[in-house]
Amino acid sequence: MLKFISNKGGGESVDFETAILDGFAVDGGLYVPEELPEITLDQLKEWKGLGYVDLAFEILSLFIDRSIVSEEELKDILKTAYAPFEKEEIIPLYPLKTRKDTFIMELFYGPTISFKDVGLAFLVNLVNFFLERRKEHLSVIVATTGDTGPATAYFAAGKSNIDAWVLYPKGLITEEQERQMTTLQHANIHPVGVANCPDGGDDLDAVISKFYANKTFKEKLNLSSVNSINWGRVMMQTVHYFYGYLQVVDEVGEKVNMSVPSGGFGNLCAGSLARKMGLPIKYLVAANNKNACLDRIFSKGEFTKEAIHETASSAIDILIPFNFWRYLYFSIDKDAEKIKNWMDSFKETGNLKFDEETFETYKKGFLSNSATDVETLTLINEIYTSENYLLDPHGAVSLQATDVLKQQLGKEKLICLATAHPAKFPETIKKALITKELPTQATHQSIEIAKKRCEKVYLCDYDHLEEALMHAMETNWDLTKGA
Ligand SMILES: *Cc1c(COP(=O)(O)O)cnc(C)c1O
Numbered sequence: 001m002l003k004f005i006s007n008k009g010g011g012e013s014v015d016f017e018t019a020i021l022d023g024f025a026v027d028g029g030l031y032v033p034e035e036l037p038e039i040t041l042d043q044l045k046e047w048k049g050l051g052y053v054d055l056a057f058e059i060l061s062l063f064i065d066r067s068i069v070s071e072e073e074l075k076d077i078l079k080t081a082y083a084p085f086e087k088e089e090i091i092p093l094y095p096l097k098t099r100k101d102t103f104i105m106e107l108f109y110g111p112t113i114s115f116k117d118v119g120l121a122f123l124v125n126l127v128n129f130f131l132e133r134r135k136e137h138l139s140v141i142v143a144t145t146g147d148t149g150p151a152t153a154y155f156a157a158g159k160s161n162i163d164a165w166v167l168y169p170k171g172l173i174t175e176e177q178e179r180q181m182t183t184l185q186h187a188n189i190h191p192v193g194v195a196n197c198p199d200g201g202d203d204l205d206a207v208i209s210k211f212y213a214n215k216t217f218k219e220k221l222n223l224s225s226v227n228s229i230n231w232g233r234v235m236m237q238t239v240h241y242f243y244g245y246l247q248v249v250d251e252v253g254e255k256v257n258m259s260v261p262s263g264g265f266g267n268l269c270a271g272s273l274a275r276k277m278g279l280p281i282k283y284l285v286a287a288n289n290k291n292a293c294l295d296r297i298f299s300k301g302e303f304t305k306e307a308i309h310e311t312a313s314s315a316i317d318i319l320i321p322f323n324f325w326r327y328l329y330f331s332i333d334k335d336a337e338k339i340k341n342w343m344d345s346f347k348e349t350g351n352l353k354f355d356e357e358t359f360e361t362y363k364k365g366f367l368s369n370s371a372t373d374v375e376t377l378t379l380i381n382e383i384y385t386s387e388n389y390l391l392d393p394h395g396a397v398s399l400q401a402t403d404v405l406k407q408q409l410g411k412e413k414l415i416c417l418a419t420a421h422p423a424k425f426p427e428t429i430k431k432a433l434i435t436k437e438l439p440t441q442a443t444h445q446s447i448e449i450a451k452k453r454c455e456k457v458y459l460c461d462y463d464h465l466e467e468a469l470m471h472a473m474e475t476n477w478d479l480t481k482g483a
Contacts, residue, residue: 004016028343077126091243092109098387114151114420114421127226140226146177157186163188164189169203176424176447194465228322242279259401302352325343369405390442395416395417
């Protein structure tokens with residue numbers, strides 16, 4: 001049976017169910033599979049033509065032991081998870097007219113219209129499946145830069161075995177994103193708007209980790225995590241790399257390039273693992289905005305936490321790409337001791353320079369860029385004007401990187417991941433387009449509905465977050481669980 005271990009090497013190996021329900025490993029590391037499954041070209045050829053859900057079933061089956069989730073159960077979970085997606089293909093690919101062999105992977109047709117739906121649809125339904133079987137209840141806390149929150153809230157809403165606490169930095173996400181969280185009326189969903197976060201979403205993560213470290217509190221509320229610390233998110237996100245690849249290639253075996261708008265490196269970590277498993281990806285492009293942490297890692301070998309910039313692509317205003325550690329673990333032959341030293345040292349100092357050998361090893365197959373807001377907005381306008389296709393700011397960051405890196409990328413087909421629907425960012429779209437008007441592509445029915453609902457939200461100041469949230473969570477727990 002495939003087991004999971006911490007990338008920092010501490011603790012025992014655990015089975016899949018434990019890895020999913022724990023979120024974090026006991027030593028604060030990230031769970032990784034002991035072995036990455038390998039996929040041959042013959043296997044890939046057999047998968048060409050499969051729909052997204054059927055392909056997901058094949059890939060997830062490599063990680064999930066049948067004694068833990070049976071074939072029928074896995075099929076059921078996947079079917080339930082992806083039923084609310086708007087497009088039959090789940091993840092359509094749009095071929096750009098003005099760029100040769102370039103496809104936009106539209107990851108935003110889930111119910112909260114961002115790529116977070118893709119991972120969380122599966123993970124939340126899987127967690128719920130385990131909880132129902134164990135007759136247990138669990139509380140999750142997530143911090144959001146605008147998209148994790150709505151997706152977690154949507155998929156957890158009404159599930160009686162889960163309470164979801166969804167923290168967002170007030171004023172640093174769009175009103176549309178905020179309303180996606182605050183207008184759900186379900187008793188088990190608790191949005192928390194936090195004012196005055198100096199470092200945006202990263203601040204919230206810092207408080208959340210204190211909660212996980214508080215053993216008494218963690219046990220009382222049965223706390224877990226569904227952010228991209230959770231292996232289930234990363235595992236699920238490998239699927240769209242395989243799916244996109246199989247959709248665009250003429251012949252299985254040819255290489256393609258993929259560009260990913262990135263913040264926490266969760267999506268890219270999945271891409272890098274897909275490649276390690278055998279998917280023929282030539283380059284993965286880490287597309288940053290002005291918060292260029294990954295660009296520094298891949299161009300200079302420096303992992304540094306710097307002051308945050310507010311940008312037009314706010315979902316990737318993230319300072320610490322913690323899933324980089326998961327990728328690095330596999331990149332340096334699973335040397336957990338090295339990972340532990342680096343992770344601990346970074347946690348202490350916020351500053352790390354990798355030795356030359358490590359740098360050369362992990363940057364193989366990666367390119368990076370950081371786009372300015374002006375470049376991002378200009379590109380949105382260009383693509384809209386030239387072919388009436390509207391990118392959201394994150395999709396634009398991804399395409400912008402490949403324009404800059406064209407020479408290095410070469411002639412292979414290119415897939416740019418577009419991670420959000422433009423309807424989540426109407427103000428930016430208005431600013432970008434020379435018409436200064438909002439086209440219909442920048443609206444979405446789900447957002448229009450949310451605008452007409454009442455809001456239900458906890459509000460507090462960052463200074464008091466820890467105390468206020470702990471009080472709110474305990475009170476809710478005592479009231480609803482009758483303790
Ligand atoms: C979360 C998010 C990303 C970044 O994903 P990571 O896995 O953290 O790199 C990119 N774009 C959008 C719209 C997102 O919501």
